[in-house]
Amino acid sequence: xxxxxxxxxxxxxxxxxxxxxxxxxxxxxxxxxxxxxxxxxxxxxxxxxxxxxxxxxxxxxxxxxxxxxxxxxxxxxxxxxxxxxxxxxxxxxxxxxxxxxxxxxxxxxxxxxx
Amino acid sequence: xxxxxxxxxxxxxxxxxxxxxxxxxxxxxxxxxxxxxxxxxxxxxxxxxxxxxxxxxxxxxxxxxxxxxxxxxxxxxxxxxxxxxxxxxxxxxxxxxxxxxxxxxxxxxxxxx
Numbered sequence: 001x002x003x004x005x006x007x008x009x010x011x012x013x014x015x016x017x018x019x020x021x022x023x024x025x026x027x028x029x030x031x032x033x034x035x036x037x038x039x040x041x042x043x044x045x046x047x048x049x050x051x052x053x054x055x056x057x058x059x060x061x062x063x064x065x066x067x068x069x070x071x072x073x074x075x076x077x078x079x080x081x082x083x084x085x086x087x088x089x090x091x092x093x094x095x096x097x098x099x100x101x102x103x104x105x106x107x108x109x110x111x112x113x114x
Numbered sequence: 115x116x117x118x119x120x121x122x123x124x125x126x127x128x129x130x131x132x133x134x135x136x137x138x139x140x141x142x143x144x145x146x147x148x149x150x151x152x153x154x155x156x157x158x159x160x161x162x163x164x165x166x167x168x169x170x171x172x173x174x175x176x177x178x179x180x181x182x183x184x185x186x187x188x189x190x191x192x193x194x195x196x197x198x199x200x201x202x203x204x205x206x207x208x209x210x211x212x213x214x215x216x217x218x219x220x221x222x223x224x225x226x227x
Contacts, residue, residue: 034216043118043205043218044157088157100147100209100216101170104157 003027006089006105015114019076023089023105026070030091032099033065035074038086038107047087048074051094079112086110116140118219120206126225127196135191135222137206146189147207147216148181150174157205163189196226 006023013019021035032051036044048063050056056063064073072091076083086109090102119138127133139146148160162169163181171179180192189208193200206219 036218041203041221041223043120043220046215046217049215090157098162098170100145100207101159101162102149102157102216103159106156 004103004105007108008106010109012111013079015112017079019079021074021087021108023072024070025091029093031094032092033072034090035063036088038088044088081112081114084111118206118208118217120219120222124223129198129226130195133193133196135204137189137219138187139189139208140217143208143210145209148191149205150202152202198226201226
């Protein structure tokens with residue numbers, strides 16, 4: 001079983017739709033959970049991070065973590081064409097230099113069409 | 115917002131040649147990382163670096179790879195003798211001592227011919 005699994009899509013939605021992106025993981029040592037956005041041939045850009053189960057909201061983005069089910073989600077409300085990108089989930093153990101040792105999902109390619 | 119800077123953006127080299135990829139992490143950050151992404155595949159951790167030494171490395175980071183922080187601002191990744199399979203996008207990343215936000219550079223696209 002892969003440590004982090006993410007449906008690669010592609011996912012195509014109309015502008016204004018609610019987008020749901022998901023990852024599952026198998027390693028219970030993961031404590032911090034992040035979502036990155038990556039445009040073609042660019043570096044990952046941090047969107048959201050959280051370390052507790054529950055929801056965290058930032059503007060149109062909501063990150064959800066369920067540690068008991070080992071499942072995380074990112075919701076994008078009122079999606080825009082500019083949201084078209086690859087979305088990467090990532091996770092890590094807590095503390096020190098281990099914090100930056102991220103394990104990434106495959107990435108989900110999202111297209112929002114006008 | 116502060117950013118991690120990587121140079122060059124593209125590097126083309128012949129198999130067997132040495133390459134050095136350069137990064138300037140965010141100035142007050144203490145923890146530094148290299149990742150790579152082969153086209154169409156996951157972003158993969160290579161190595162972490164703290165207090166002028168390697169903290170952790172992956173199986174990918176074999177004897178052909180080395181990292182160095184030659185001065186107070188630069189962080190480099192050297193590949194001693196490149197192979198075709200080293201062709202990938204290489205990302206540098208850094209985080210401060212408060213943790214939480216790991217910033218990535220824009221990457222160096224390495225092509226080994």
